[in-house]
Amino acid sequence: MLPLKTSNHDLTGNRFQRVFRLNLLDRFVPLGILRGGTGLKPALVLLFLHRCGGLLFFLLIRYERQMHRLYQLLRRRR
Amino acid sequence: MACTTFYSLKKLIREGRKRSARCDIVSFDLFDTLLIRRIHDPDLVKLPVARFISSLAAVAGISRSWQAVQKLRDTIEQRHRDETGQTFEDHEACYPRFMRELLVTVFGEQFDERLLERVTDYELAMENTMLVVRQELLDWLHELHDEGKRLFIVTDIYLPAQHIRVLCRHAGLLDLVEDVVSSADSFLAKASGKAYPLMQQRYDLDYSSWLHVGDNPISDGLRPAEFGVQAMVLRDGTEKFRKALVKRYVNYGKGKSFYRGRALQQLMLPLEAENVPRDDLYIEGYNFLGPLVGSFVQHIAEECRRLDLKRVFFFSREGYTFKKVWEQCAPFLFPDGCLPRIDYLYVSRMALAGASCAHLGLTRRAASIAFLPPGNRDFRDLARIFKFDIEAMTPHLRRHRLEPDTCLSPLHAGYDQQNSVHFLELLDDEGFQQEVRRQTRPANDALMRYLEEIGFFAEKEVAVVDIGWLGTIQRFLYQAVRHRDDCPRIVGYVFGATRGIPFEQDLKNSLHGVIYDRHRFDLGASCLLYARDTFEEACRAPHPTLDGYELAEDGYRLKFRNCDDVIGQAEKQQDLYYSSLQQGLFDAVPRFAAASALLGYSLEDYRPWLNYLLTAKLAFPSTKEILAIRNRHHLDDFHGIHQPLAKKVGRESTLWNRSELALRLSPLLRLRHFVNHCKSIIRN
Numbered sequence: 001m002l003p004l005k006t007s008n009h010d011l012t013g014n015r016f017q018r019v020f021r022l023n024l025l026d027r028f029v030p031l032g033i034l035r036g037g038t039g040l041k042p043a044l045v046l047l048f049l050h051r052c053g054g055l056l057f058f059l060l061i062r063y064e065r066q067m068h069r070l071y072q073l074l075r076r077r078r
Numbered sequence: 079m080a081c082t083t084f085y086s087l088k089k090l091i092r093e094g095r096k097r098s099a100r101c102d103i104v105s106f107d108l109f110d111t112l113l114i115r116r117i118h119d120p121d122l123v124k125l126p127v128a129r130f131i132s133s134l135a136a137v138a139g140i141s142r143s144w145q146a147v148q149k150l151r152d153t154i155e156q157r158h159r160d161e162t163g164q165t166f167e168d169h170e171a172c173y174p175r176f177m178r179e180l181l182v183t184v185f186g187e188q189f190d191e192r193l194l195e196r197v198t199d200y201e202l203a204m205e206n207t208m209l210v211v212r213q214e215l216l217d218w219l220h221e222l223h224d225e226g227k228r229l230f231i232v233t234d235i236y237l238p239a240q241h242i243r244v245l246c247r248h249a250g251l252l253d254l255v256e257d258v259v260s261s262a263d264s265f266l267a268k269a270s271g272k273a274y275p276l277m278q279q280r281y282d283l284d285y286s287s288w289l290h291v292g293d294n295p296i297s298d299g300l301r302p303a304e305f306g307v308q309a310m311v312l313r314d315g316t317e318k319f320r321k322a323l324v325k326r327y328v329n330y331g332k333g334k335s336f337y338r339g340r341a342l343q344q345l346m347l348p349l350e351a352e353n354v355p356r357d358d359l360y361i362e363g364y365n366f367l368g369p370l371v372g373s374f375v376q377h378i379a380e381e382c383r384r385l386d387l388k389r390v391f392f393f394s395r396e397g398y399t400f401k402k403v404w405e406q407c408a409p410f411l412f413p414d415g416c417l418p419r420i421d422y423l424y425v426s427r428m429a430l431a432g433a434s435c436a437h438l439g440l441t442r443r444a445a446s447i448a449f450l451p452p453g454n455r456d457f458r459d460l461a462r463i464f465k466f467d468i469e470a471m472t473p474h475l476r477r478h479r480l481e482p483d484t485c486l487s488p489l490h491a492g493y494d495q496q497n498s499v500h501f502l503e504l505l506d507d508e509g510f511q512q513e514v515r516r517q518t519r520p521a522n523d524a525l526m527r528y529l530e531e532i533g534f535f536a537e538k539e540v541a542v543v544d545i546g547w548l549g550t551i552q553r554f555l556y557q558a559v560r561h562r563d564d565c566p567r568i569v570g571y572v573f574g575a576t577r578g579i580p581f582e583q584d585l586k587n588s589l590h591g592v593i594y595d596r597h598r599f600d601l602g603a604s605c606l607l608y609a610r611d612t613f614e615e616a617c618r619a620p621h622p623t624l625d626g627y628e629l630a631e632d633g634y635r636l637k638f639r640n641c642d643d644v645i646g647q648a649e650k651q652q653d654l655y656y657s658s659l660q661q662g663l664f665d666a667v668p669r670f671a672a673a674s675a676l677l678g679y680s681l682e683d684y685r686p687w688l689n690y691l692l693t694a695k696l697a698f699p700s701t702k703e704i705l706a707i708r709n710r711h712h713l714d715d716f717h718g719i720h721q722p723l724a725k726k727v728g729r730e731s732t733l734w735n736r737s738e739l740a741l742r743l744s745p746l747l748r749l750r751h752f753v754n755h756c757k758s759i760i761r762n
Contacts, residue, residue, distance in 0.1 A: 031693045
């Protein structure tokens with residue numbers, strides 16, 4: 001017995017790793033109309049977020065003001 | 079100690095319990111404190127409301143796109159905020175005022191108060207679908223209430239307190255609090271700090287004995303602390319994480335259509351106390367079947383609106399599930415109510431087979447359908463299906479050198495090609511066909527009485543909905559009714575159209591496969607064919623199949639199959655086994671409807687994701703999934719009891735019939751099956 005949502009906010013029984021794997025298989029064996037699939041960059045971002053988001057936001061929320069200052073600095077520099 | 083920030087809800091509540099022991103008053107912020115949102119951006123709730131207003135305007139003969147309505151709303155709301163800002167420190171707006179102005183602008187003289195009520199009710203209903211109460215805070219609220227503390231909810235939002243109370247009542251909060259305070263009523267908000275003195279005066283509160291809990295460091299932290307109110311601010315990293323994911327999925331979905339269905343499922347996920355452990359079948363019903371069936375029904379409703387169809391008939395027994403899904407989806411997806419009338423039609427292949435022969439006789443196509451199941455061998459099987467009296471038919475058979483037990487199927491021992499030739503001659507024999515028509519006429523008359531009573535002939539066009547797969551029920555139904563002048567045009571929608579036997583479409587009868595249609599090449603959707611029985615069993619109604627229509631003194635009688643035999647008992651067992659799968663599906667549907675209404679997408683947007691779901695779950699499932707989902711029993715009332723020759727039927731087994739050992743150990747099993755599946759789809 002498992003809950004419908006995993007602890008990293010993913011779908012039980014259909015986690016994003018599975019989505020990524022199948023999309024990877026689609027590159028070699030056409031699986032159907034997926035209309036471009038996940039795309040590599042969005043897939044990697046989401047994989048990272050699902051996997052490491054818990055720790056990432058644990059840190060981000062505590063240092064939000066500092067991160068925001070850094071973000072503004074980087075934006076100005078760009 | 080005036081303002082403390084907490085990064086964990088548990089720690090906040092622990093500390094809150096200590097502090098509240100010394101306080102008489104505890105106030106809470108509402109949004110993102112007591113209630114969390116499924117979506118990352120609260121403004122997204124305005125979009126379905128804009129669509130609702132646009133559709134109401136269209137009904138009133140006014141053409142306004144929903145984007146124009148939303149833009150107008152934003153403009154009016156901003157103007158109201160600017161006007162408020164001239165007198166008050168907080169630039170607040172009040173929902174009834176700006177919404178009334180919006181509706182008057184759009185509808186002009188056709189505006190009335192009932193319109194404002196409908197729009198408000200829909201917006202609050204949509205808000206409620208997206209709000210979830212934080213269970214731990216609710217439990218703490220109960221404790222505080224039992225301790226006799228004075229509890230308040232105070233929020234900065236454009237909704238006045240009377241509307242906020244609707245949200246609080248839905249969340250189970252209203253009975254616990256003394257009152258709800260909204261900045262929309264007084265234009266004094268927490269952001270400027272003005273809300274706190276207002277509350278202090280109104281309710282005679284003591285600042286020194288007051289604890290406030292919220293999520294905003296300024297409105298819920300700094301501002302109350304300025305008055306000596308103890309403030310506790312929750313900065314929840316988990317919530318930010320969850321919303322960041324939702325935001326990614328929704329934003330990626332704008333550019334890549336693959337993510338639209340995934341964003342839909344992310345919004346459907348249960349939160350807080352909703353997210354309890356469930357068994358495997360429930361999870362599959364919720365996460366797999368829910369979006370599929372929901373999208374199917376949404377598409378049918380959209381098509382019916384587009385084609386202006388006034389009646390929809392859901393064919394038993396799978397139509398039972400589709401009808402239930404329709405009833406749950408309609409209030410959210412189509413709040414204007416402009417939907418056809420829906421009915422459940424008691425039909426089945428067995429019941430309609432005989433009735434369909436009353437005017438056209440036994441056609442070659444009907445006979446070939448009857449011989450599709452490999453267990454059907456001879457004329458006795460035909461007689462069983464079409465309810466012929468064999469004794470009366472025997473002279474006609476003998477005239478064409480046939481006996482009732484002459485093998486007519488090439489899959490069985492004793493078959494001779496000449497038998498098929500004689501059989502085709504029999505079908506061309508007018509005497510035989512007259513006998514067929516005579517014998518099946520009473521069933522057809524009973525069917526006509528039933529259809530007349532249910533209003534099948536009342537409209538010029540009707541939609542019919544079924545699971546699939548050859549469209550046999552619709553085919554037989556059309557054959558049974560086409561002789562009538564008032565026969566409606568039948569537009570059929572099936573979950574999957576395999577079209578193994580060509581479906582004769584004409585001006586009055588058409589069939590469309592929604593999720594899968596053989597006429598529309600789609601490898602992903604074709605994975606449906608891996609486990610058709612599973613879908614039938616999952617969607618089936620909890621009543622026996624219909625066996626036939628009989629004339630009665632007062633009209634007609636529906637004859638249902640007897641459930642006391644071995645097959646009936648097996649079916650009941652299967653129903654019991656799949657009950658949690660069905661429950662998962664029914665629990666998913668309201669969340670599907672709310673999420674789909676919010677996102678504004680339709681089946682074509684979800685199709686890439688649904689194709690992925692079908693491919694992943696049916697073509698590349700895990701062993702555990704196959705063992706859990708595959709059905710134990712499946713009733714096919716068409717199927718005879720004869721055993722076909724093994725060499726004719728072949729020993730090929732499908733992926734879903736393989737043993738557990740093969741599923742676990744056989745290398746590249748799924749890929750091999752998928753390649754074979756692709757070959758058969760492309761070649762056929």
